[in-house]
Amino acid sequence: MAQIDELPPLRDVIARFGLDARKSLGQNFLLDLNLTSRIARTAGDLAGATVVEVGPGPGGLTRALLAAGAGRVVAIERDERCLGALAEIQAHYPGRLEVVSADALTVDFAALAGGPARIVANLPYNVGTALLVGWLKTEPWPPWWTSATLMFQREVAERIVADESSDAYGRLGVLAGWRTEARIAFDVSPKAFVPPPKVTSSVVHLVPRPAPLPCPPEALERVVAAAFGQRRKMLRSSLRGVTPDSEALLARAGIDPTRRAEEIGIPGFVALANALQGA
Incomplete structure (x- = not known):
């Protein structure tokens, strides 16, 4: 497993803070730092960039984003049990990590970002689709986010990138295809998570279209x-x-x-x- 910084292994962090993943919060923690680094690379060159992350949990992806050079990471975490682990990352990367203790469905993302930002997140399964639809409906357009690199269940990812030639085509395919160029970057085995979900996951990368067809x-x-x-x-x-x-x-x-x-x-x-x- 990659050693991306001098912080303790994620399994140790989870044990020390008692961070058992909770189904009610849609949590499946990604512990493989090789994979979190790959997700960060999929988002492009992060040097000096502002990144918004939803559901950092014990901070595996957060650490990868900061190690990749993100100038500022705004991490929105609903589970207060995770705040201690995230505070350790803040101390290790002083001035570069802001932790917002809130429900991501209720926050003003544009205000938190404070300017152009990238979204990079292993989204909680139970709110991922709702968050994506909200970001796709952002007004005015082009939006505050310049790209989104997001983890979904494979079935959901296929619906996001589908067009009318695919059996997966539906509401998500229309909304995502209307305002973005979306692709599946790679799949992630259930074995990479704790606890392992019952399905394969996929990382989707979306880039806003500068001038989509106009409509409300x-x-x-x-x-x-x-x-x-x-x-x-x-x-x-x-x-x-x-x-x-x-x-x-x-x-x-x-x-x-x-x-x-x-x-x-x-x-x-x-x-x-x-x-x-x-x-």
């Missing part, structure tokens, strides 16, 4: 949620959840009402969102 994010999310909520039905049926006159909506967007959600690319959903907003 809330309207886009409404039409996408309705369309894929009944994905086997024709759009004239599935979109009745957003408007009783779904055929008129589809006509304004220039889309055949007999098509299904999985057949519509991102430009089609953007047209639907703009038609809905206009109505």
Whole structure:
């Protein structure tokens, strides 16, 4: 295992602070410092950069980010049991680690970042998708974050990078593909975690598009949620959840009402969102 700094091994830190991973918090601690360093490298050259991390836990990825040269890491941790371990990292990297004790679903990320930043995180499984959707809906766009390097369950990662040629295509694929270029960087075996999850994980790297097709994010999310909520039905049926006159909506967007959600690319959903907003 890589020795990236002079701090104690993560297993020792977990034992000393009693940091048993809790399912209720979506925790699976990544202890392999070779892997945390690889995640940090996937985020690009971090020299002097501001990095926002969600769910640092005992700090394995935090240490890798700081060892890679991040000028400032803002780590948001809900579990107060982890604060002692993170304080040791703060002492080892003076002035470079800020720890925010809060629920990531409630914080103002742009204010915490204070300027352009990268997001790098082994996201808690139970809030990862909600956080990503919030970042994708950031206004104004381009957003405060310049890239996001995030760990998800493999199934979720496949949905994020999917387009209409894939069976995994759905709400996440539309939202992520609309505003970012997203790719799966590499997979991570369950054996790398404590405790090991039942599924393989994947690291996804997303870069914001500077000028995505314009449309209101809330309207886009409404039409996408309705369309894929009944994905086997024709759009004239599935979109009745957003408007009783779904055929008129589809006509304004220039889309055949007999098509299904999985057949519509991102430009089609953007047209639907703009038609809905206009109505």
